[in-house]
Amino acid sequence: xxxxAGRRTTLADVAERAGxxxxxxxxxxxxxxxxxxxxxxxxxxxxxxxxxxxxxNPAALALRRGRTRAIGFISDRVTLTRExxxxxxxxxxxxxxxxxxxxxxxxxxxxxxxxxAFETMIDHRVDGILIGLLGARMIDxxxxxxxxxxxxxxxxxxxxHPSVLPxxxxxxxxxxxxxxxxxxxxxxxxxxxxxxxLTNPRRSATxxxxxxxxxxxxxxxxxAPERVEIEDWNPQFGYDAARRMLDRRPxxxxxxxxxxxxxxxxxxxxxxxxxxxxxxxxxxSFDDEVLASYMRPGLxxxxxxxxxxxxxxxxxxxxxxELCHELVPMPLIERESIRRx
Numbered sequence: 001x002x003x004x005a006g007r008r009t010t011l012a013d014v015a016e017r018a019g020x021x022x023x024x025x026x027x028x029x030x031x032x033x034x035x036x037x038x039x040x041x042x043x044x045x046x047x048x049x050x051x052x053x054x055x056x057n058p059a060a061l062a063l064r065r066g067r068t069r070a071i072g073f074i075s076d077r078v079t080l081t082r083e084x085x086x087x088x089x090x091x092x093x094x095x096x097x098x099x100x101x102x103x104x105x106x107x108x109x110x111x112x113x114x115x116x117a118f119e120t121m122i123d124h125r126v127d128g129i130l131i132g133l134l135g136a137r138m139i140d141x142x143x144x145x146x147x148x149x150x151x152x153x154x155x156x157x158x159x160x161h162p163s164v165l166p167x168x169x170x171x172x173x174x175x176x177x178x179x180x181x182x183x184x185x186x187x188x189x190x191x192x193x194x195x196x197x198l199t200n201p202r203r204s205a206t207x208x209x210x211x212x213x214x215x216x217x218x219x220x221x222x223x224a225p226e227r228v229e230i231e232d233w234n235p236q237f238g239y240d241a242a243r244r245m246l247d248r249r250p251x252x253x254x255x256x257x258x259x260x261x262x263x264x265x266x267x268x269x270x271x272x273x274x275x276x277x278x279x280x281x282x283x284x285s286f287d288d289e290v291l292a293s294y295m296r297p298g299l300x301x302x303x304x305x306x307x308x309x310x311x312x313x314x315x316x317x318x319x320x321x322e323l324c325h326e327l328v329p330m331p332l333i334e335r336e337s338i339r340r341x
Contacts, residue, residue, distance in 0.1 A: 009052040017048035029054075070101045071317050072121035075132040076109055082289070083306055087132040087153055090310025098318050100127065115142035122146050128317025131155065132310065136165055138201040149323060153313035154306070156205050162323040164313045168206040171302040171330035172213025175256060175284055178300070178332060180221045183341030184254040184282060189214070190241045190266060191258020192229040210286065214256065226252065233258055238265025246273065253341065254282040260289040263299055278339035288333050298335030305330060 014029075015022045020041055028037065028045045048054075073091055075084040088104065095102045103124055107113035114131075118141070121129050128148045133139065133155035140158050141150065152163040179187055198208040218225060226249045228241040238261060246252065246269060257263035263285035267277060275281050277297055285292065288303035305328045312328060315321035 009054045011054075013052055014045060014048045014054050017052060018044040020045060025049075068125045068127060069099060070103055070124065070126050071095055071314065072103045072105065072117075072124070072126040072129040073132060074105045074107065074114065074117045074121065074129065076134045077106055081134055083134050083154065083304075084132055086306030087130075087310035087313075090307035090312075091130055091132075091153075091314040092310075093307075094311045094314035094318065094320075098320065100318065114139075118142050118144065118146075130310070130313045130317060131157075131161075132313075136204060136206040138205050149317045149319075151313045151316045151323070153309050156201065156325075162316055162325065164309045164316070164326050164328060165206060166304055166309065166330050167327035168210040168330070169213040169216075170327075171286065171332075172210040172215075173217045174213075174330075174332055175286065175302050176214045176217035178284060178338065179254045179256060179282065180217060180223070182254075182282065182338055185223060186249070186251055186253050187218075187223065187225040188245045188249060188252045188255045189225040189227045189258075190230060190238060190245060190255060191233060191262050192227050193258075194229070210258075225256065230258070230262065234261050235265035235268075238262030239268055240265075242266040242269040246270075252281060254284070254338070257283065257285040260285045260287045260292045260299060260301055263301070264291055264295065267295060267299075278337050282338040284338060286330075292333070293335070295337075297337050300335045300337045301333055302330040303333050 011022045011025050015025045018025065024037060024041060025045050028042055029049060073088055075087070077084055092102055103121060103126060105117040105120060107117055118129070122144060126148065129150045131139070131141070131150065131152045133152065136154045138156045138158055141161065150161050152161050154165065156163050156165070193207065197203045198211060226245060228245045230237045230241050238257060241262070242255070242265060255266055257266050263283055266283060270277060270281055277283050283299065285299055285301040288301045292299040292301045308328050312321060312326055316323050
């Protein structure tokens with residue numbers, strides 16, 4: 001006898017088809033055979049399960065095991081941003097390797113949305129929660145009695161939850177050293193931000209570290225680069241800042257831009273003034289946005305490792321890695337924008 005059309009096949013259906021008890025079906029399909037079950041019973045149960053297209057009920061399994069084999073991923077925005085989609089992509093790969101699914105929620109920056117998303121994940125009894133942030137910063141998480149791991153990826157929490165962040169200090173040091181080791185001494189730096197951004201973790205948990213690494217490398221080399229403060233890291237502000245800098249210091253041989261968008265605006269100014277990259281002025285940056293590889297010549301830049309950050313966070317919530325605060329290296333992507341003097 002077959003189950004009714006549209007109804008999910010149950011253990012009872014398999015048991016009836018195979019001519020054994022429900023307990024026997026459960027033991028066989030869950031690889032917990034009893035000593036009195038014959039090889040023929042094994043074969044009949046597996047054949048019946050295949051014929052009836054039996055699939056375990058995930059809700060029932062979760063109740064028995066106390067685990068849903070799902071983790072939650074909450075982000076400001078998932079669908080429209082490279083950062084969140086890369087974080088999510090890294091988490092999805094790890095979840096799949098551990099036979100878990102990922103439940104996704106967006107807050108869209110709306111007040112109270114994070115607490116609501118958090119409660120939704122708890123209601124679904126996920127095995128762990130990832131909070132993926134756009135623009136690494138410190139956040140407050142809602143108070144809850146949840147007992148599963150909560151990990152912040154690309155950010156920190158005021159309650160000191162485990163976190164995964166890019167190693168911005170090391171990246172800042174490496175980017176500055178790249179210019180120094182190429183022989184540059186007349187260097188401009190575009191992208192200084194106001195102190196309240198650099199020192200306030202609720203504005204940014206990492207940018208101050210990026211600048212600290214840059215400063216350390218220049219101090220070791222006894223260099224004081226020409227600096228221009230900027231209101232925001234976008235091409236237009238980068239363009240305006242580069243014009244001011246080159247008006248003051250037309251003798252610069254290299255420019256360090258705070259991010260790829262600023263570098264793009266800087267490159268436009270260099271082109272307008274007949275200065276070639278890297279023959280006349282070398283250019284280096286951070287983030288490795290898509291435009292960095294499409295610039296001509298290609299832009300040398302330190303890559304933000306969003307997929308790796310998401311993957312490590314997922315490993316933490318799944319128990320495959322120690323819960324801690326982890327920094328992920330930002331590899332320097334070498335292209336053609338730096339000349340050795």
